[in-house]
Amino acid sequence: MKKITGIPASNGIAMAKVYHLIEPDLTYDQTNTNNPYDEVHRLNDALHVTKEDLQAIRTHTENTLGIEHAEIFSAHLLVLEDPEFIKQIKDKITEDHLSAEAALDEVSKFFMNLFENMDNEYMRERAADIKDVSKRVMAHLLGVTLPNPALINEEVIVVAHDLTPSHTAQLNRKYVKGFATNIGGKTSHSAIMARSLEIPAVVGTKEITALTKQGDCLIIDGNNGQVIINPSNELKEIYKEKQIAFKKQKQIWSTLKNEQSISKDGIQVELAANIGSPDDVRAVLENGGEGIGLYRTEFLFMGKSTLPSEDEQYKAYKTVLEAMNGKPVIVRTLDIGGDKEIDYLQLPEEMNPFLGFRAIRFCLENEHIFRPQLRALLRASVHGNLKIMFPMVAALEEFRQAKGILLEEKNALQDEGVIVSPSIEVGIMVEIPSTAVLAKQFAKEVDFFSIGTNDLIQYTMAADRMNERVAYLYQPYHPAILNLVHQVIEAAHNEGKWVGMCGEMAEDPLAIPLLLGLGLDEFSMSASSILPARSQIRDLSKADMEIVAHDALAMGTAEEVVSLIKSKLK
Numbered sequence: 001m002k003k004i005t006g007i008p009a010s011n012g013i014a015m016a017k018v019y020h021l022i023e024p025d026l027t028y029d030q031t032n033t034n035n036p037y038d039e040v041h042r043l044n045d046a047l048h049v050t051k052e053d054l055q056a057i058r059t060h061t062e063n064t065l066g067i068e069h070a071e072i073f074s075a076h077l078l079v080l081e082d083p084e085f086i087k088q089i090k091d092k093i094t095e096d097h098l099s100a101e102a103a104l105d106e107v108s109k110f111f112m113n114l115f116e117n118m119d120n121e122y123m124r125e126r127a128a129d130i131k132d133v134s135k136r137v138m139a140h141l142l143g144v145t146l147p148n149p150a151l152i153n154e155e156v157i158v159v160a161h162d163l164t165p166s167h168t169a170q171l172n173r174k175y176v177k178g179f180a181t182n183i184g185g186k187t188s189h190s191a192i193m194a195r196s197l198e199i200p201a202v203v204g205t206k207e208i209t210a211l212t213k214q215g216d217c218l219i220i221d222g223n224n225g226q227v228i229i230n231p232s233n234e235l236k237e238i239y240k241e242k243q244i245a246f247k248k249q250k251q252i253w254s255t256l257k258n259e260q261s262i263s264k265d266g267i268q269v270e271l272a273a274n275i276g277s278p279d280d281v282r283a284v285l286e287n288g289g290e291g292i293g294l295y296r297t298e299f300l301f302m303g304k305s306t307l308p309s310e311d312e313q314y315k316a317y318k319t320v321l322e323a324m325n326g327k328p329v330i331v332r333t334l335d336i337g338g339d340k341e342i343d344y345l346q347l348p349e350e351m352n353p354f355l356g357f358r359a360i361r362f363c364l365e366n367e368h369i370f371r372p373q374l375r376a377l378l379r380a381s382v383h384g385n386l387k388i389m390f391p392m393v394a395a396l397e398e399f400r401q402a403k404g405i406l407l408e409e410k411n412a413l414q415d416e417g418v419i420v421s422p423s424i425e426v427g428i429m430v431e432i433p434s435t436a437v438l439a440k441q442f443a444k445e446v447d448f449f450s451i452g453t454n455d456l457i458q459y460t461m462a463a464d465r466m467n468e469r470v471a472y473l474y475q476p477y478h479p480a481i482l483n484l485v486h487q488v489i490e491a492a493h494n495e496g497k498w499v500g501m502c503g504e505m506a507e508d509p510l511a512i513p514l515l516l517g518l519g520l521d522e523f524s525m526s527a528s529s530i531l532p533a534r535s536q537i538r539d540l541s542k543a544d545m546e547i548v549a550h551d552a553l554a555m556g557t558a559e560e561v562v563s564l565i566k567s568k569l570k
């Protein structure tokens with residue numbers, strides 16, 4: 001038995017077998033061969049088993065996650081069956097006497113290069129398919145096993161160095177009972193995903209992959225970050241009790257499902273949810289969400305091999321708007337970059353991806369991707385209460401340009417006779433310090449702000465949100481952050497605009513009293529945090545919290561702020 005501690009990322013307790021989601025080393029030594037015949041034979045075998053793997057994954061994915069998620073594997077099968085691709089690999093073996101591994105590597109790199117440089121989006125996307133298929137064939141040639149998260153069919157806790165959003169998109173909630181990762185923080189996407197799937201997670205453990213092996217028994221406590229490897233029977237019993245207690249607490253919270261989010265002294269706020277796909281709406285409604293405060297649309301673009309069409313997007317937005325039945329739904333336009341990669345877009349690697357070509361910067365330069373998304377949103381707007389939000393806005397010109405494109409598309413649709421809602425609010429995320437500092441000027445032009453503290457904290461403190469070594473500097477309660485939040489709320493209220501927060505800070509029980517005191521109008525969080533937050537707010541007096549917040553703004557360190565809140569919450 002061994003205990004380690006990581007960063008608690010999603011509430012709840014899980015106990016199950018370890019499933020290692022670890023990418024193996026695919027480097028090879030042998031580059032030449034004296035037996036081309038044997039090498040071709042090895043290649044044929046590897047192609048054959050890869051095909052069987054892909055067919056099995058496709059069927060399983062289709063049955064568990066739906067046909068849309070399975071499409072990517074059909075595209076991969078097409079690559080595998082491409083006669084030209086296979087012929088060239090075999091020629092390299094028979095004519096140049098390369099080993100099967102070297103021949104596969106050379107030919108797939110050649111085709112990837114060719115497709116990446118084509119002036120055709122569709123062909124560029126094929127490069128990502130080739131990369132994926134070659135990886136599978138290579139693994140078979142080397143006799144190593146690639147993880148296939150889509151094939152999990154028993155209860156497990158996924159253990160990984162990190163979980164990419166495309167990995168998490170393939171996970172089946174029925175079987176995956178929790179995550180534990182080496183790296184990441186509370187606001188890394190694996191953590192956010194765990195919360196939206198409502199499964200316990202502990203991230204940033206540094207060494208969980210090294211300390212466990214496939215099939216070990218694991219307990220993770222997402223409430224305090226504890227991870228126990230191969231626990232004693234006694235400890236298993238203790239944790240079973242804890243699981244029961246947590247369930248009971250959830251039942252008490254559930255009585256607040258249809259209640260208002262109103263403080264002890266009668267001030268009402270809105271408790272909304274962050275979602276990543278239409279499937280998440282069910283949990284929002286079950287947890288008494290009063291709206292969607294952030295729909296992260298990038299997940300529509302991930303876990304597949306091509307861009308989603310305008311119609312596909314329209315259907316997703318319409319589904320969410322209809323399901324929310326007139327409650328506000330804030331849809332954020334595509335926010336890729338940073339840790340959110342989309343393979344088929346083939347974006348060049350950057351030295352500092354979090355400071356690079358991402359989100360609104362990418363969309364404004366790729367109108368062929370931005371405009372269809374805006375059209376899909378405008379068309380869907382008649383099905384509910386839509387608000388559109390632009391991510392990572394650093395300068396007023398970006399907002400003006402994005403809004404200009406939105407208006408052009410609105411006019412174009414109306415000219416085509418399409419009805420568009422006349423009352424769509426258009427706002428921005430405040431997640432870059434320049435925008436928080438200039439909130440007064442922005443507030444004259446936007447309809448609302450939603451503060452994205454996940455990024456605002458990392459940019460203000462210059463501390464990567466993914467890096468557990470600088471996690472000590474990633475301080476939501478730092479007076480610098482509180483002063484920025486205060487400034488944004490004041491600027492908006494002076495212009496009669498409202499302010500929400502969709503960063504993870506909005507669900508933090510220590511931050512909620514301060515945010516209420518600072519006058520935040522809307523708190524958007526993972527669905528499972530809504531009821532505990534409602535319970536907390538109903539016990540707080542806004543007038544008292546205004547005094548606490550005022551004192552906190554004048555403090556010098558996060559530690560002082562935390563002691564202040566703790567003393568007031570006793």
Ligand SMILES: C=C(OP(=O)(O)O)C(=O)O
Binds near residue numbers: 294431452453455503
């Ligand atoms: C909500 C935010 O956006 P994301 O976590 O998707 O970057 C944020 O930055 O706070």
Ligand SMILES: [Mg+2]
Binds near residue numbers: 431452454
């Ligand atoms: Mg962000």
